[in-house]
Amino acid sequence: MKKLLSIVLVVCMVLALGAVAAYADEGDLVGISMPTKSLERWNRDGSYLKEQFEAAGYQVELTYSDNDAVQQNNDIANMIADGVKVLIIAAIDSDTLSSVLADAAEAGITVIAYDRLINNADIAYYVSFDNYTVGVLQAQYVIDALDLENAGDKTFNIEFTAGDPADTNAGYFFNGAKDTLQKYLDAGTLLVPSGKLTFEQVATPQWSTDTALENFQNTLASFYGDGTVLDVALCSNDSTAAGVAQAIVSDYAGENQPIVTGQDGDIGNLQNIVDGTQTMTVYKNVSDEAGVTLVLVDAILNGETPGAELCEKFDADAAFDTETYDNGLGVVPSYLLVPYSIDKDNLDLLVETGNYEWDADGVYLVSTLG
Ligand code: BGC
DSSP states (O other): OHHHHHHHHHHHHHHHHHHHHHHHHHTOEEEEEESOSSSHHHHHHHHHHHHHHHHTTOEEEEEEOTTOHHHHHHHHHHHHHTTOSEEEEOOSSTTSOHHHHHHHHHTTOEEEEESSOOSSSOOSEEEEEOHHHHHHHHHHHHHHHHTGGGOTTOOEEEEEEOOOTTSHHHHHHHHHHHHHHHHHHHHTSEEOTTOOOSHHHHOOGGGOHHHHHHHHHHHHHHHTTTOOOOOEEEESSHHHHHHHHHHHHHHOOOSSOOEEOOBSOOHHHHHHHHHTSOOEEEEOOHHHHHHHHHHHHHHHHTTOOOOGGGGGGOSSOEEEESSSOBOSSSBOOEEEEOOEEEETTSTHHHHHTTSEEEOTTSSSEEETTO
């Protein structure tokens, strides 16, 4: 039976390769719409996606829309006019693409929501990471680092910084962290001196580093100016963590270095982790995200309707999810990759991905993308 299964698997793989080669010959045009070059990770996503799709024989049109939702609409409209067969979109605003994507549907274009869900639009699939787990990992890091389980009567002060309300991911990250910490908040082991505990109160439009910096400076001035100790700055991602870390360096009166969380493994943040002004980041290997997207697009263009079985073909671990991501028109079938925690003690795990290397002095990590 096992032998039969492996023969079937090999035949499937050969057939799949044949299909890729066939499409490679045709050179189908794929449109890739990224939000902005100003947030580091999207440059990596854009490069990995372009590289991998071109290597598989596709033609690629890649746009960055300067974090401007109107421009992203225009960029997508242009790609539709250019005759793309597939659109891979990381939305700037999850709610403003319905109309242009209705045009895409009419033109028979397959749309993949990449990393961020797109609401109220006809989306074939969603490829992302387990976004809720990102927040869980940040919270779990805090629980372990402060040994909250055994805190007894000790109390710790925490402040939250969340992401862009226009990005569906931001709520998942925040809820994953907050839900995981809720029992310590309820028990009074964790205190929030600013009282800012709702997503709306701590959101950071456009994930802006400058806004996060300014907001945190205000929090520090209003609630920590009297010497109150800050133990944790729970930040949803690296661009906000960069601002918060800066605010702590310039405006925090306390002697201790608070725990600062993040997400993405941006180069500047990894330097901060080495230097101690940020504590951890949640890493999401975006070259794997691009690889999963390529396998998915190949399968769709090959006439398949991929499901859980496609996960076997990925180089990375991913789950097929048909429950979590409802975009208003129904649940979008999703492939969700696995995020993991990085701190100063396991930076070598990043080198193992092939996406980073140590600099000449062996002190900081640099990107292998160049
Ligand atoms: C992504 C994060 C990123 C944030 C800002 C989110 O949608 O999932 O990885 O940090 O956008 O770019």
